[in-house]
Amino acid sequence: LGNLRRHGRCEQHLQSLESLGFAPSFARKDAAPSRxxxxxxxxxxxxxxxxxxxxxxxxxxxxxxxxxxxCLGWGIFEDDRRFxxxxxxxxxxxxxxxxxxxxxxxxxxxxxxxxxxxLGFQHLGASSGSLGLQEATEKVLRHxxxxxxxxxxxxxxxxxxxxxxxxxxEMAAQRLLHSDGPRALFPRMRFQMRDRTHASRRIVARxxxxxxxxSRLLDSYIWSKSSxxxxxxxxxxxxxxxxRFVQEAQxxxxxxxxxxxxxxxxxxxxxxxxxxxxxxxxxxxLIATALWLQTNRPSTQDGRDGAAFLSELNEQDLTMLAxxxxxxxxxxxxVRFLDSEQHDVCAVDLELQLWLSRIHWLLSEGLPIxxxxxxxxxxxxxxxxxxxxxxxxxxxxRTLGGAGSITAEMLQSCRRRLxxxxxxxxxxxxxEFPAHEVLRGFTTFDVSQRAAKxxxxxxxxDAETCVNALADLFDVDAAGLLEEMRDHAPIAQHIAQTxxxxxxxxxxxxxxxxxxxxxxxxxxxxxNLRPVLVRLTAFDGATTSGVEQAFGKLEAFITPARxxxxxxxxxxxxxxxxxxxxxxxxxxxxxxxxxxxRRFAPPRQSAERRLDAGVPRKRNPASWLGETCxxxxxxxxxxxTGCGVVDRVAKPxxxxxxxxGSLCPQEAQGVQRRAAGVSGKD
Numbered sequence: 001l002g003n004l005r006r007h008g009r010c011e012q013h014l015q016s017l018e019s020l021g022f023a024p025s026f027a028r029k030d031a032a033p034s035r036x037x038x039x040x041x042x043x044x045x046x047x048x049x050x051x052x053x054x055x056x057x058x059x060x061x062x063x064x065x066x067x068x069x070x071c072l073g074w075g076i077f078e079d080d081r082r083f084x085x086x087x088x089x090x091x092x093x094x095x096x097x098x099x100x101x102x103x104x105x106x107x108x109x110x111x112x113x114x115x116x117x118x119l120g121f122q123h124l125g126a127s128s129g130s131l132g133l134q135e136a137t138e139k140v141l142r143h144x145x146x147x148x149x150x151x152x153x154x155x156x157x158x159x160x161x162x163x164x165x166x167x168x169x170e171m172a173a174q175r176l177l178h179s180d181g182p183r184a185l186f187p188r189m190r191f192q193m194r195d196r197t198h199a200s201r202r203i204v205a206r207x208x209x210x211x212x213x214x215s216r217l218l219d220s221y222i223w224s225k226s227s228x229x230x231x232x233x234x235x236x237x238x239x240x241x242x243x244r245f246v247q248e249a250q251x252x253x254x255x256x257x258x259x260x261x262x263x264x265x266x267x268x269x270x271x272x273x274x275x276x277x278x279x280x281x282x283x284x285x286l287i288a289t290a291l292w293l294q295t296n297r298p299s300t301q302d303g304r305d306g307a308a309f310l311s312e313l314n315e316q317d318l319t320m321l322a323x324x325x326x327x328x329x330x331x332x333x334x335v336r337f338l339d340s341e342q343h344d345v346c347a348v349d350l351e352l353q354l355w356l357s358r359i360h361w362l363l364s365e366g367l368p369i370x371x372x373x374x375x376x377x378x379x380x381x382x383x384x385x386x387x388x389x390x391x392x393x394x395x396x397x398r399t400l401g402g403a404g405s406i407t408a409e410m411l412q413s414c415r416r417r418l419x420x421x422x423x424x425x426x427x428x429x430x431x432e433f434p435a436h437e438v439l440r441g442f443t444t445f446d447v448s449q450r451a452a453k454x455x456x457x458x459x460x461x462d463a464e465t466c467v468n469a470l471a472d473l474f475d476v477d478a479a480g481l482l483e484e485m486r487d488h489a490p491i492a493q494h495i496a497q498t499x500x501x502x503x504x505x506x507x508x509x510x511x512x513x514x515x516x517x518x519x520x521x522x523x524x525x526x527x528n529l530r531p532v533l534v535r536l537t538a539f540d541g542a543t544t545s546g547v548e549q550a551f552g553k554l555e556a557f558i559t560p561a562r563x564x565x566x567x568x569x570x571x572x573x574x575x576x577x578x579x580x581x582x583x584x585x586x587x588x589x590x591x592x593x594x595x596x597x598r599r600f601a602p603p604r605q606s607a608e609r610r611l612d613a614g615v616p617r618k619r620n621p622a623s624w625l626g627e628t629c630x631x632x633x634x635x636x637x638x639x640x641t642g643c644g645v646v647d648r649v650a651k652p653x654x655x656x657x658x659x660x661g662s663l664c665p666q667e668a669q670g671v672q673r674r675a676a677g678v679s680g681k682d
Contacts, residue, residue, distance in 0.1 A: 032596035033059075033068060033603050038589035041068045046580055060603070067600055068592065073572030074599075075591030076579050077144065080117050083107065084155055089538040091161040092119070093195075094137065095547040096170075099124045101136040102547050102554075102574070106341075107158070108537035110530070112508035116341060116541070117579045118550065119144045121571040130172035137177060138185055143568070160535065161191040161438075163542050165198050190473075191438050195544045196348065197338045199432035204331045207424035213417060214324065217317055222275055226305040228290050229275050241292055245285035273328040280322050280374045283381060287313070287400075291388060298392045310390045310398065315382055315405045320414045322378035326369055327418065330358050341546040345439055345539055346446035346503040350454060352429060359425075363418055367411055379406050438473060441466040442536050444485070447493045447503050474535060476528040484529040488514065504540035507533050546578075553577045 007013055037059050044056055055061035059068070084090070087107035094103040103119040120140035124132050145152040162177070164170035174192040177185045208214050222229050232242045279286055293306030334355040337343055362369040369375050385402030389395040433440065444463035467485070471478035488510045496506035511533060514524035526533075554574055558565055565573075580588065596603075 031602040032593040032600075033064075035586065035589040035593065038068060038072060038592045039585050041065060042072055042576070042580060042585060042588060045069060045576055064603065067596070069576065070572055071592040071595040071599070072580075072588060073575045074595045075588055076117075076575045076583070077146075078595070079583075079588070079591055080115070080579075081145070081148070081151060083109075083113075083115050084158075085151060086110075087155075087158055089160055089534050090155065090158040091163065091538050091542060092159055093163045093542070093544045093547055094170075095165060095544050095551070096124070096133070097548075097551045099128075100570075101133065101140065102550055103137065103140045104546050104550065106538055106541065108534050110534065112511055112530075112533055112537050114504075114508075114537045114540070116546070118571070118574050121554075121567055121574055123567050128169075130169045130176055133169060133173035134176045134180070134183075134185070137173070141185070143571070156185055157188055159186040159189050161193060161539055161542065162186070162189055163193040163195055163544055165544060166194040193439075193542065194432075196433070196439070197335065197543045197545050200335045200338050203425055203428045203432055204328070204335070206428050207421045208324075210424055211417065211421060214320075214421065217321060218272065218276075218324070220312070221279065221317075221321060222272060226301075226308070228286060228293070228306060228309050229279055231293075231302060231305070232286075232289060233275070238289065238293075242282075242285055242289045245288040245292075246282050249282065249284045249288075273325065273332045276321065276325045276328060277374060280318075280325050280378055283318065283378070284386075287386075287388070294390070294392065303392065307390060307392055310388065313398075313400060315401060316410050316414070318378055318382065319375070319406065319410060320417070322374040323369055323414055323418055325374040326362060326372075327359060327421075329373065330355060330362070338543060339545045341541045341543060342502070343541050343543070344446070344448065344502040344504070345536070345542055346442050346444075347448055347451065349433075349440055349443040350446060350451055352433065354454075356422075356426065356429070359422055363415055363422060367415055370411060382406055436469075439539060439542060441470045441473070442539070444470075445492075445503050445507055445536060447489065447496045447506055449497060452493070470532050471528070474531050476531055480525075480528040481532065484525055484527075487524055488526075488529065502540060504533075504536050508537055550574055550578050 041056060041059060055065045059065055084105075084107055086109045088110050090105055090107045092103060092105050094101060096102075101122045101124060103122075104116065105119050106114065106116040108114045120143050122136045122140045122143075124136050127135055141152060141155065145155065162174050164174060171192070171194070174189075176183075178187070178189045178192065208218060219227075221227055224230060232238045287310070290306040290309045293302050294310065295303075297303035297306075334351060337351050338348065370379060382401035382405050383403065385399050385405075387397060387399045390398050444466040464482070467482050468478050470476075471481050488507065491510040491513065492503070492506040495501065495509050496503060499506070499509075501509070511526050511530065514520045515526060554570065554577065557573060557577060558570060
């Protein structure tokens, strides 16, 4: 009786009654999950990425939630395709990690609207080098366009800038994508860039590597495996010992109780600032840890390394390291400014100039560096003498610091060496950020408050040079461009200060305000300004940092246990993790509902137990081609043939299609017939 009631309420029965005229028309249930359900799935997966094996309570199980996530990803891809059909300038940013390519984009339209997002994710497979990157980039674009050749051609025509790191295969792939004859994917690409964030790191790292004294100090105190800092970082036991000494030290640095290690990443030079700064602030705990190693592990390499550290410790090295820590602290602020897709490309030149100005001031006559930061802390630390015993079998006393241990000649010697480092850094800056680089031309569009404070005659002269260069690059009249810039500059400055937006956003909003009415359009011409602003909007925040951050989020979500995910699935997850923060959740839910209606059947609305729950379904033989099917088929064949072995205690159970790992009935009959043929039966 209950089954009849359920059948009487089902949609097909009501439709049949309506067609026969026996029942009034009924409201058809929605063919997709509700907007609220999609919004909840989006919130759950972006704020707290987790496994879908248990589904989401109140929404559905693993299969339904997986389909909803896929629809959200497809919806974002479709939204991006609609935007890129209107785009007139596109910049691409790509990088490779673990033999996988990830490509992001930033695009702008003629009305100065912009968007950034992910184009796709592609495993390089058996290919490698520049040719492999060229093929993978083309696959990413074709997958993104989803068979729309018109969109693919339009997208390839709009790509004008490509940004990668300075690896040889990446740079070669850029050239192939631009000028590989008929296979050139981006024939109109005009600007091939080496990533500016990586370049800012090289500005700091290369001068240190060129100086043998500074290189030796950093290696022996920080990078070397024999250094005490390295041992604390990679030994949980030593980390706990170091933390105890930090808490017991009389001079505790900020948040000393939370300091457990001196972490660094050797492949990222700017990360040296954290272990170096912590080693300076907690030098007393570091010395105590070396003494602990010498005392408690005398016969091991750790004990010998601790004794060597104590014997080589001296005032000049510690003072030099403190000065280097101050230099690195100023440098990391510059690197962090560039290490974001939201950085203002118009303000990069000023940021580099201010960085050099701060370093020049710290190392100027009178050494202001000794009155602040890590250097001042170290000089104060060395004013007090500290004694300890060094050695394993034969110990000898040593004293560190004391009155008069820091002399003016020692400070000047450290200053001269860092001035030589600064000279090399300036040369590296000129090489990594050449004056002819296209992005440096956009400096003249900087309307931030900081730019107004540092407005000098030299900057005004440089601005005129930048305007002429941009006019030549984008085929506009230089005089007309300069006049239109001066016309819109006050409006852009007001917008930048009141709305706290980047320079590119401020200029775009200024042009939209002057062009929204016929009267203002006649008074404010933008014929020369608009083509330049289209490029500025597309090139704003040009860096591959977003790609590297995408890899990090992807690795945090797709753990080794989920490494079987396909490239398509990874692309969908990247879209959900990265491209939803600046989108309207309600609009994304509507797009996902459209994708569900197009790809899947209406979702089941009933919360009651299904009538066929627990009843095995017939399986498609095409799905039984994997490793599990092969092993299951082999085992069933062995069970059916028997091979002359019979268990007399437990009688073999007959074949049941409901057993896990069993075959479907049709295949089981085939196995039995083959077994009969093998045994000679009819």
